[in-house]
Amino acid sequence: MRPLNITELFLEQFETHDILGLIDLSNSVGWDYDVDEVTTVMSSGRIYGHKNDEGQIVSSAAIIDYSSKLASIGMVIVREDYRGMGLGRKAVEKCLESVPINTPIMLIATEDGKPMYEKMGFHTIDIVSKYLCNSYEPLITSSDLYSNISPLSEEDLSGVISFDTEAFGVNRETFLMNRINQSKDSLVVKSLDGAIIGYGLSVKGPVNLILGPIVAADSETALLIINELAKNHPGKLRIDVPSGNDIYMSKLEKCGFIKVSQPPIMLINSNELPLRNNTLYSIAAQIFG
Structure with missing residues (x-):
């Protein structure tokens, strides 16, 4: 059973006081973000996501906008108990909305995330090893x-x-x-x-x-x-x-x-x-x- 209904979750832009919560979110899915890495992401771009009514971060997505010619999305994470609620998509959509319209936006997808990105209009152009x-x-x-x-x-x-x-x-x-x-x-x-x-x-x-x-x-x-x-x-x-x-x-x-x-x-x-x-x-x- 899911902990909360999606209407009870809050989408927001995270600030420096949220860094430890973002690291906890990263750890929950086996990723290894630390304070320095999240600080660099936050200083170079913006991180959005959801908190539950207890203030726990349950989703995230970050965007680094280099110019109107290119932006990059990453750090797309949803806590396991909150998956299947569309939170990752909403966080990514917030990233897309935060840059000038028609800005080319890239991301390097996980296997689990690729179908969602395809539904949003992303297409594969290459690979990285x-x-x-x-x-x-x-x-x-x-x-x-x-x-x-x-x-x-x-x-x-x-x-x-x-x-x-x-x-x-x-x-x-x-x-x-x-x-x-x-x-x-x-x-x-x-x-x-x-x-x-x-x-x-x-x-x-x-x-x-x-x-x-x-x-x-x-x-x-x-x-x-x-x-x-x-x-x-x-x-x-x-x-x-x-x-x-x-x-x-x-x-x-x-x-x-x-x-x-x-x-x-x-x-x-x-x-x-x-x-x-x-x-x-x-x-x-x-x-x-």
Whole structure:
């Protein structure tokens, strides 16, 4: 028997005092959001959902709007006892309504969520490959290229944002600044003439060290960044890779990464994502697109 009738639930935008409640919701379905991750989501976009009459959060959906050219939806969660009541759909609809009309909106779907998104008008345009690694085996790398990898500095920020814009298709400065602040390590690679040819971040989660975004001029540079971010980490790693990077993925597998799923990338209000230049080797996380 369901705990409450849907008319007794309240849809609202969550604030910082709701972060612990959102983490409890995440834990209830086996997801591993923590304070830092939810803070980055909230600082970069908006999170909506329902509370019951006791103030417990029972559903959520987040939207990160990068510009009128693209937004990304994620963190779509419904507590088990409250499923089948349309709460997830209502939270997602609130996200859709919160951005300018006809804004292309993407999401990376779970298997359970895909049918709902299809009914709402989303269609599959691609996949992303989720990789996990329990024991990383370092790559043999080029010392010449390696010498040009350094911690990302404030002076590098404008160049990194421009480099990322070409890779992702839209400017996502607010998100990147929040993600860099959250990161365990942030690295930049420069050519001999000082031009940025790659950057990468690692973010420490409760279970995995998340590697991404990784943006690079070529797969060798991307792998050098991965090696530097991962080589001294004793625990588990996670990386999510867009399609079209087969050579890169095969080398990741030689380092100990195992492909565990290929969730679909879905889109509404457009037939394709904004134009990208094929330098996005790993996304930040599924919620951020």
